[in-house]
Amino acid sequence: MAGSNPNAKPMNLTLKVWRQRNRNTAGSIVDYQVKDISPDMSFLEMLDVLNEDLLRQGEEPVAFDHDCREGICGSCNLFINGRAHGPEAGTTTCQLHMRKFSDGDTITIEPWRSAAFPVNKDLSVDRSAFDRIIQAGGYISINTGGTPDANEIPIPKDIADRAFEAATCIACGACVASCKNSSAMLFVSAKVSQLALLPQGHVERKTRVENMVAQMDKEGFGACSNIGSCAAECPVGISLENIAIMNREYINAKATSNNLA
Amino acid sequence: MSWITKTFSSSIGRKLIMAVTGLFLCSFLVVHLLINLQMLRHDGGASFNFWAEFMGTNPVIRFMEIVLMLGLLAHIYQGLALAVKNKKARGGQAYVVNHSEQNSQWASRNMALLGTLLLIFLIVHLMNFWIRSRFDAMGGLAEVRVPNLDHPVGDLYSVAAASFKIPWYVALYALSQIALGYHLWHGFRSGFQTLGLNHRKYTPAIYLTGYGFSVIVSALFAVIPLVMFFSEAYQPRPATGNTVEQSLTTEPALR
Ligand code: HEM
Ligand code: SF4
Ligand code: FES
Numbered sequence: 001m002a003g004s005n006p007n008a009k010p011m012n013l014t015l016k017v018w019r020q021r022n023r024n025t026a027g028s029i030v031d032y033q034v035k036d037i038s039p040d041m042s043f044l045e046m047l048d049v050l051n052e053d054l055l056r057q058g059e060e061p062v063a064f065d066h067d068c069r070e071g072i073c074g075s076c077n078l079f080i081n082g083r084a085h086g087p088e089a090g091t092t093t094c095q096l097h098m099r100k101f102s103d104g105d106t107i108t109i110e111p112w113r114s115a116a117f118p119v120n121k122d123l124s125v126d127r128s129a130f131d132r133i134i135q136a137g138g139y140i141s142i143n144t145g146g147t148p149d150a151n152e153i154p155i156p157k158d159i160a161d162r163a164f165e166a167a168t169c170i171a172c173g174a175c176v177a178s179c180k181n182s183s184a185m186l187f188v189s190a191k192v193s194q195l196a197l198l199p200q201g202h203v204e205r206k207t208r209v210e211n212m213v214a215q216m217d218k219e220g221f222g223a224c225s226n227i228g229s230c231a232a233e234c235p236v237g238i239s240l241e242n243i244a245i246m247n248r249e250y251i252n253a254k255a256t257s258n259n260l261a
Numbered sequence: 262m263s264w265i266t267k268t269f270s271s272s273i274g275r276k277l278i279m280a281v282t283g284l285f286l287c288s289f290l291v292v293h294l295l296i297n298l299q300m301l302r303h304d305g306g307a308s309f310n311f312w313a314e315f316m317g318t319n320p321v322i323r324f325m326e327i328v329l330m331l332g333l334l335a336h337i338y339q340g341l342a343l344a345v346k347n348k349k350a351r352g353g354q355a356y357v358v359n360h361s362e363q364n365s366q367w368a369s370r371n372m373a374l375l376g377t378l379l380l381i382f383l384i385v386h387l388m389n390f391w392i393r394s395r396f397d398a399m400g401g402l403a404e405v406r407v408p409n410l411d412h413p414v415g416d417l418y419s420v421a422a423a424s425f426k427i428p429w430y431v432a433l434y435a436l437s438q439i440a441l442g443y444h445l446w447h448g449f450r451s452g453f454q455t456l457g458l459n460h461r462k463y464t465p466a467i468y469l470t471g472y473g474f475s476v477i478v479s480a481l482f483a484v485i486p487l488v489m490f491f492s493e494a495y496q497p498r499p500a501t502g503n504t505v506e507q508s509l510t511t512e513p514a515l516r
Binding site (some may be wrong): 002018027029079081082083086108110113114115116117178180181182183185213214215216218222223224225226227228229232233240241243244245246247248250252253254259260261 | 263264267268271272273274275276277343346347349351352353354355356357358359360361363364365366370372423424447450451453454455456457459461510
């Protein structure tokens with residue numbers, strides 16, 4: 001294989017990395033050189049190489065979040081060369097490979113920026129605002145007791161598919177990071193429409209959208225202006241249609257729920 | 262706060278105000294454009310003045326004018342307030358490198374800038390035409406006869422024809438239509454999306470309609486002053502110095 005890949009020879013790169021000691025100190029971009037990076041490495045493995053170098057030199061390694069490294073947990077959030085999760089569409093940072101870059105490239109790496117996502121340290125941000133939004137309504141009530149039969153509730157395949165598509169959101173926050181308004185509406189709408197589409201979600205249908213939107217506003221996210229950066233940068237392809245569904249759910253809930261407060 | 266004020270102060274509620282007022286303004290633009298196009302007829306402004314008189318006197322239109330002005334104010338206030346709120350949500354530290362042009366359209370990201378340009382234009386525009394004709398300010402309007410009406414009407418055509426001989430005014434007017442075009446390029450489809458009107462069957466048609474609407478409406482609005490600037494055929498009516506009574510008896514109706 002090595003001969004067939006024109007990029008297969010190891011690369012030397014210049015990294016411009018955001019370094020910040022903690023929430024309360026100011027950060028800045030620091031330049032590093034990394035050598036002999038294999039094009040087959042993932043972006044995170046490249047950062048591992050940088051951190052080993054830094055440790056060897058007795059410097060503090062760069063903090064960045066990661067967990068599964070297979071594109072499902074949503075924690076590997078880096079703003080790479082001005083794009084959430086880097087230049088490639090439909091990928092998380094852990095699924096981004098160094099073959100997308102060339103020898104001699106300069107790569108700027110920044111944390112997600114949003115007032116609602118404060119920087120913990122270096123490239124790691126606090127996304128607990130998302131958890132609080134989910135706690136406000138992103139759940140369903142079910143009866144405990146005997147195991148229900150599979151397929152007890154009939155759901156048309158096309159509805160099940162659309163709900164599943166919405167359910168693939170990994171809560172990474174790329175939508176917020178890339179949005180000019182720092183709006184979380186793509187994330188919130190994915191959960192709202194997933195549960196609105198399914199019969200299991202109908203018990204809390206109205207309170208869910210009311211409470212999740214209220215919490216979203218309280219966390220300080222911006223208001224959507226349908227720019228579409230979010231859907232373009234979303235690693236799993238959550239579509240803008242979900243935001244329209246959420247807006248409909250919200251209008252319907254506000255107009256007809258029994259909640260006077 | 263009651264549930265109503267809470268709804269309309271939420272992020273989605275504020276967006277609903279933007280969408281309803283924005284799309285309402287789009288419908289107004291169509292009427293405004295159709296009447297402006299009357300100026301290009303070679304009738305000395307008779308058709309235009311006739312419709313200007315209709316817009317100024319018809320009770321339904323007068324009522325809608327109030328709705329329009331309140332809607333415009335709400336749109337401007339809410340648009341600017343949302344822009345400030347959204348800027349704050351972005352946080353203090355901007356990205357050092359941000360290639361948003363690779364994930365979205367310029368017009369979509371610059372609605373507040375485009376809106377502010379429109380606001381500057383609207384202030385000049387409303388002072389020149391609307392304030393003058395509705396409130397009889399800034400010299401008001403001369404009176405003139407038009408066919409089919411037995412009373413004289415305000416000669417708004419001459420105000421327009423005179424304004425469209427002033428180079429800076431024509432330039433401001435035509436350039437502002439570029440801002441309008443971009444504002445509507447994003448705004449038209451965006452309004453539908455905000456109202457939840459997104460469906461895989463119809464959304465492609467809404468996008469296309471919006472793109473067509475923005476280009477055609479802004480281009481036609483821009484062409485009118487340009488044509489009237491460059492053509493000798495469009496001249497303001499010289500002031501006669503006649504009183505209304507004299508005008509009625511001595512001046513022939515314009516054909
Ligand atoms: C004839 C004049 C105008 C028309 C037809 C118009 C139309 C529209 C439409 C249809 C939208 C989309 C609403 C949505 O996304 O739901 C919009 C958005 C917007 N307009 Fe206007 N507009 C006009 C004038 C203005 C002015 C004068 C300003 C401000 C000074 C303004 C500021 C904005 C802003 C900031 C937005 C984006 C709001 C958001 O999505 O959060 N507009 N406009
Ligand atoms: S909607 Fe997409 S970009 Fe936003 S949090 Fe979910 S997976 Fe990430
Ligand atoms: S580390 Fe889990 S998605 Fe990248």
